Amino acid sequence: MTSAVHQPPAAGGPGAAPAFAVEDVTVRFGGLTALDAVSLELGAREVHGVIGPNGAGKTTLLNVCCGFQRPDSGTLSRAGRPLAALAPHQLVDLGIARTLQGVGLFRGLTALENVMVGADRHRRAGFLAALLGLPRAEADRRALAERARSALAEVGAADVADRLPAALPYPVRKRVALARALVAEPEILFLDEPAGGLGSDDIDELAGLIRRLAERATVVLVEHHMDLVMAVCDRITVLDFGRVIAVGDPAAVQDDPAVAAAYLGEESARGDEGGTA
Amino acid sequence: MQQFLDLTLSGLSQGAIYAAFALALVLIWRSTRVVNFAQGAMGMFTTYLALLAVDAGWSYWAALLLALGSGLLLGAFIERVVIRPVENGPELNPVIVTLGVFIALQALASLLFGAQYRSFPAPFGLTGLQAGSVNLAITPYGLFTIGAVLVTMIALVALFRFTDLGLRLRASAFNGEVSRLLGVPVGRMLTLGWALAAVVGSLSGLLIAGGELVWPAYMDPLIVYGFVAAVLGGLDSPAGAVIGGVAIGLALSYVSGYAGSEFAGLAALLILVAVLLVRPAGLFGRATVRKV
Structure with missing residues (x-):
């Protein structure tokens, strides 16, 4: 099922604690398992994409990272320090910021x-x-x-x-x-679909901005727009049905047969569409 | 002409009190989207505390500070203990709870302070000022009332517009979830919003009691007129509340003077219906869909 999993973080070096880590997190909504033993490690000043078909659990994962959703099991840590019962208002003090899907001004x-x-x-x-x-x-x-x-x-x-x-x-x-x-x-910035509703000029500018931000912060990009994700991310985590099916650099993820299977006929077409929008 | 001037002057000082009460309603509506029907009873209760202090030999000013201070605490207490637990339920629940607090406070006041009429002192004279040989229908106490409301309003506008605490109060009122995400202690902001509103409500209770009789239900007419003033001003706008309050004060004064005081309540309700029919967002409110 997995192919490119368990690569070390792109930055931070071996042995250094990841800037932010999610380990074996499971979230269930009634009978539905939204996240199934998902792990995510973020290195310092890394741009990390989180992609997956609709309903894969991307937003749930983001909500767990920001304390909006208590996981049923699993742990979170910030620079090696475990975070018990994370609440949204503590994020700022932990150097974490998040944008919302849509705008929320x-x-x-x-x-x-x-x-x-x-x-x-x-x-x-x-x-x-x-x-x-x-x-x-x-x-x-x-x-x-x-x-x-x-x-x-x-x-x-x-x-x-x-x-x-x-x-x-x-x-x-x-x-x-x-x-x-x-x-x-923030030292860690979670962006929830920042390209949603933007035209291609705005998306190009956004890509430049994200790269500039990565000089001083870790950026997590949850996004449908494949061209943007492939252009700016150092590493990508692919979710499908609440599981991590691949982690790796953009080229490796693109060539991953499990990813192609998950997206077949659905998201790959969507990505191309977004590119010309 | 003399009568018109008299009615205008007495309308202004009454209107200032309606404005203060409307301001208290608006402050809570802005921060928690709740119409606080307990506001009148809260002001009544703190006015009784001031009366106890005066009975015990305190000066009017010390009693006034006691009432405003206890208003602050009462507002914070009610938000924390009574409103907070029902806040995330259906939108109507907190409104019903404020009605419950209203009834409970009135009953409690009857038990603690007695249901009989008591007279409340005024710090300034209650006889009309004279301009030359003409008696004016404005008393020194009336001027104090207008001044106290103006100072309160300016202080609140300064707090909301020009301090970052005011900014956080406004942000929490607009969107609690996003504010929390940005590190604003939203719970504390809501408590502070209720506390500030209750201080203004207490002030209106004290001002209307000055030189008059108090009893546990003496604020009831003020609740109606203050609410009409707040709706006229748009519920969302502090400046609108003040202008609405003065407008209602003047309107009711003219109606009482020219048509008879028994028509005052009817006039207030007619204004309320007219506003809701013609301009439901009020004179200063933004037109948005509201569910109360």
Whole structure:
């Protein structure tokens, strides 16, 4: 069933603990096994793709990694340190950020304010100082706004800082959402279908951005768009029916007969379609 | 002309109180999408605490601080203990729970403080100011009321617009799940939202009680007028709540003055129906589909 499994992480070297690891994780929804003893090891500054046909368990795996879904069995670890009962609000402190499928921006906040919420990790003044509007809190707010502006600039959305999300075209909203994940300066960034709904120019830019991000963070890319995945990923994990059927570099995964079988007639056609969109 | 001026002035000071109450409703609606029907009873309860303090010889100002402080704690307590457990259920559940809190607090107040009428002190005079030889229908206490509500509103706008705590409060209100993902302690934000709202609600309870009688149900008319004001302003907008409050205050004052005070309640309900028919999102709300 497996062919290219159990390669060492691309970066980090032998013996070094992976930046993030999922080991033997199983998740069941009633009678359905969404994830079946899935393991995933992420090296430092690696771009790791997670692909698979619809219903393969990609989003469930992402939810486990972000504490949205408690696994029935299995363990998570961050840089060798086991993570018991991971909860979403702890992610930021662990240096983990995630974007959502779709966009998920706060509709009543401007683009800049949206990104500032993501920069919360860098806030220093306490609760009371903010409530009383002390100078310390004001300095904090200015620093957050500065960080948020540079994150928006990095994704090429600096000019829409003061606009509300509803007034922005979909691709720009996706950029703002990405800036919101970047502004926390995560060491591990989970991207859930970042290319969804984007045209080919935007996807090319996204590919460049992901490669730049990989210079300072580990990027996990859950994506249907095969051209993007093949172009930017160092390694790829392929899921099918909740199991890992292949792990390896893009070329090895593409040639894997198990992968071809899983995608036959379905996802390979979809990938080509996406390439010309 | 003199009558119109009088009605306008008394409408403004009443409207300021409706505005404060509407503001309390809006703060909770924004953060938890719950219409807090217990707000009136909560303000009544803290006003009784202030009355106990005055009975014990405290000054009006110390009693006012006690009421606002206990409002803060009461709001946080109710959110944590009563609302939190039903928050993830059907949307109607927390609303029904606030009705339960409303009834429970009124009953508790009757037990603890007695159901008889008590008079509540006012820190300023209650006789009309004079402009030359003309008596105006605005009292020093009325001016204090308007000033207190204005200061509260400006402080809240500053908190929400210009602090990053306000930003986190707004983010939690818009989307708790995403906020959590970004590291915002959403539970704490919701508790703080209720606490702030309860302080404003307590203020409205104190202001309407000043120089008047209090009894466990004295806030009931205010609940109706404050709710109409909040809906008029769009439920989502603090500025809308204040403008709605003043508009309702003026409208009811004119109706009482020209048509008779027995028509005030009817007028409030007519305004409510008209707003819901013509502009269901309110004057300042964004039109979105709502399920309450």
